Amino acid sequence: xxxxxxxxxxxxxxxxxxxxxxxxxxxxxxxxxxxxxxxxxxxxxxxxxxxxxxxxxxxxxxxxxxxxxxxxxxxxxxxxxxxxxxxxxxxxxxxxxxxxxxxxxxxxxxxxxxxxxxxxxxxxxxxxxxxxxxxxxxxxxxxxxxxxxxxxxxxxxxxxxxxxxxxxxxxxxxxxxxxxxxxxxxxxxxxxxxxxxxxxxxxxxxxxxxxxxxxxxxxxxxxxxxxxxxxxxxxxxxxxxxxxxxxxxxxxxxxxxxxxxxxxxxxxxxxxxxxxxxxxxxxxxxxxxxxxxxxxxxxxxxxxxxxxx
Amino acid sequence: xxxxxxxxxxxxxxxxxxxxxxxxxxxxxxxxxxxxxxxxxxxxxxxxxxxxxxxxxxxxxxxxxxxxxxxxxxxxxxxxxxxxxxxxxxxxxxxxxxxxxxxxxxxxxxxxxxxxxxxxxxxxxxxxxxxxxxxxxxxxxxxxxxxxxxxxxxxxxxxxxxxxxxxxxxxxxxxxxxxxxxxxxxxxxxxxxxxxxxxxxxxxxxxxxxxxxxxxxxxxxxxxxxxxxxxxxxxxxxxxxxxxxxxxxxxxx
Ligand SMILES: Nc1ncnc2c1ncn2[C@@H]1O[C@H](COP(=O)(O)OP(=O)(O)OP(=O)(O)O)[C@@H](O)[C@H]1O
Ligand SMILES: [Mg+2]
Numbered sequence: 053x054x055x056x057x058x059x060x061x062x063x064x065x066x067x068x069x070x071x072x073x074x075x076x077x078x079x080x081x082x083x084x085x086x087x088x089x090x091x092x093x094x095x096x097x098x099x100x101x102x103x104x105x106x107x108x109x110x111x112x113x114x115x116x117x118x119x120x121x122x123x124x125x126x127x128x129x130x131x132x133x134x135x136x137x138x139x140x141x142x143x144x145x146x147x148x149x150x151x152x153x154x155x156x157x158x159x160x161x162x163x164x165x166x167x168x169x170x171x172x173x174x175x176x177x178x179x180x181x182x183x184x185x186x187x188x189x190x191x192x193x194x195x196x197x198x199x200x201x202x203x204x205x206x207x208x209x210x211x212x213x214x215x216x217x218x219x220x221x222x223x224x225x226x227x228x229x230x231x232x233x234x235x236x237x238x239x240x241x242x243x244x245x246x247x248x249x250x251x252x253x254x255x256x257x258x259x260x261x262x263x264x265x266x267x268x269x270x271x272x273x274x275x276x277x278x279x280x281x282x283x284x285x286x287x288x289x290x291x292x293x294x295x296x297x298x299x300x301x302x303x304x305x306x307x308x309x310x311x312x313x314x315x316x317x318x319x320x321x322x323x324x325x326x327x328x329x330x331x332x333x334x335x336x337x338x339x340x341x342x343x344x345x346x347x348x349x350x351x352x353x354x355x356x357x358x359x360x361x
Numbered sequence: 362x363x364x365x366x367x368x369x370x371x372x373x374x375x376x377x378x379x380x381x382x383x384x385x386x387x388x389x390x391x392x393x394x395x396x397x398x399x400x401x402x403x404x405x406x407x408x409x410x411x412x413x414x415x416x417x418x419x420x421x422x423x424x425x426x427x428x429x430x431x432x433x434x435x436x437x438x439x440x441x442x443x444x445x446x447x448x449x450x451x452x453x454x455x456x457x458x459x460x461x462x463x464x465x466x467x468x469x470x471x472x473x474x475x476x477x478x479x480x481x482x483x484x485x486x487x488x489x490x491x492x493x494x495x496x497x498x499x500x501x502x503x504x505x506x507x508x509x510x511x512x513x514x515x516x517x518x519x520x521x522x523x524x525x526x527x528x529x530x531x532x533x534x535x536x537x538x539x540x541x542x543x544x545x546x547x548x549x550x551x552x553x554x555x556x557x558x559x560x561x562x563x564x565x566x567x568x569x570x571x572x573x574x575x576x577x578x579x580x581x582x583x584x585x586x587x588x589x590x591x592x593x594x595x596x597x598x599x600x601x602x603x604x605x606x607x608x609x610x611x612x613x614x
Contacts, residue, residue, distance in 0.1 A: 105454055108614070127457075140451060152369075157369050158456055159363040161365060
């Protein structure tokens with residue numbers, strides 16, 4: 053099956069000469085959830101805006117469902133729904149009228165049942181005749197999602213859908229995303245909450261300084277780069293590691309109360325057995341042992357740091 | 362053509378208009394009445410007939426044009442500036458619509474509103490003066506063309522404007538003087554010869570003259586010249602809009 057979004061060597065220089073995208077190539081598979089991570093100013097919004105036609109690319113090409121977004125923009129854009137990062141809504145319109153407008157703008161005939169379903173799914177049905185200015189921030193964001201879904205898009209771009217949204221609503225949002233995925237909608241979302249990407253994405257892309265540093269299956273990424281740490285609590289703090297224990301992978305915590313051992317879960321030998329026997333041989337007494345896996349956040353921070361060099 | 366999109370934009374804009382229906386209607390009715398009281402009754406009683414028409418009746422076409430032109434510009438410029446200002450323009454840019462559809466929707470709505478107001482002013486005028494319209498069909502043609510062409514012009518201003526001051530600037534600095542000096546309240550032939558020549562460079566003169574001809578059968582300039590002038594102005598606005606959308610000037614980065 054061909055990829056539903058094909059971004060090839062996409063470049064964008066703003067009128068002030070700033071290069072916000074420096075040749076991004078990215079293919080997105082039908083039905084997947086791709087999370088784009090990247091620090092502020094990385095170019096995530098620019099990437100989305102360029103795919104959606106809000107900004108014009110200065111190089112490269114984008115195809116959505118096989119349709120070029122410039123040459124065949126009608127077919128391409130009909131497939132796309134966009135939830136922008138900023139909450140841009142007309143304050144005096146009602147929820148229903150603005151959602152109806154979005155559907156019409158995309159050339160879809162009126163369909164009250166479809167709009168009702170969307171508004172109910174987003175828990176906005178009882179607010180349908182409320183003016184937008186009378187809604188809370190989280191509700192406004194859901195109105196934006198309703199507008200983006202009004203024309204039944206096959207590809208949905210969510211630019212920071214959960215920014216400034218409370219924990220409960222964030223869970224709701226994840227559920228909505230999961231439902232959309234079940235309906236076969238391809239979802240590209242940007243986020244600064246790494247646990248969000250960890251929780252819902254199938255693949256993860258990392259952008260920094262206008263370049264795509266990496267795109268990989270979430271599980272593979274975490275397995276490939278995921279390191280584990282073993283923390284050994286000592287009964288009495290020590291000043292320095294005994295000479296017999298000195299190694300690259302073992303460190304003493306700053307308070308001297310625990311040893312921190314870093315190892316790779318996929319290596320042939322983790323070295324734990326040897327470590328424990330060495331610890332015993334050195335005459336240290338253990339009170340507790342704990343392991344932790346490095347999160348996507350650590351991976352992300354490492355990557356962006358490397359990219360900056 | 363994405364006709365559904367055109368009608369969606371049109372209806373959306375018209376609801377905005379109907380939401381403020383009282384303001385939309387009261388203010389033109391009030392200001393027209395004031396014009397009649399001041400110009401028609403107070404000053405007009407001292408002015409002899411102009412080209413065989415009572416002064417009160419003579420100013421009706423000019424008054425309508427004055428309102429229709431300012432209304433067209435402000436409706437259309439605000440209509441497209443507002444989405445730019447609050448950011449909802451992203452939706453237009455990412456929708457499967459082309460510039461013709463966007464223009465039809467916004468300019469169509471702005472022109473319709475201006476037309477409404479023109480008709481209301483005409484109706485108000487009937488309360489104050491006796492007028493018979495000699496060429497009603499041409500009257501409608503001129504009225505509609507003016508609404509459309511100045512709505513196109515307003516659309517351009519709305520796209521160009523970077524802030525609310527600029528949005529007011531062009532109507533205030535250029536259009537109001539042109540309309541006032543365009544013979545709304547007098548006949549060009551009443552001016553000294555030099556000013557008559559200068560007036561011929563004012564495009565609004567052609568509009569008001571043609572419109573007045575449709576009422577009274579008398580005109581400052583030949584009727585065909587008037588028609589060409591307004592057609593030329595419409596074409597110019599269309600060309601500029603076409604260029605704007607091709608280049609994405611001021612809307613698409
Ligand atoms: N209209 C513009 N003109 C000039 N530069 C711009 C414009 N819009 C964005 N940029 C620049 O392009 C870069 C990328 O911006 P972009 O909004 O795509 O970042 P982002 O990854 O979405 O960041 P954030 O996480 O803060 O939303 C930034 O350095 C920004 O300053
Ligand atoms: Mg952004």
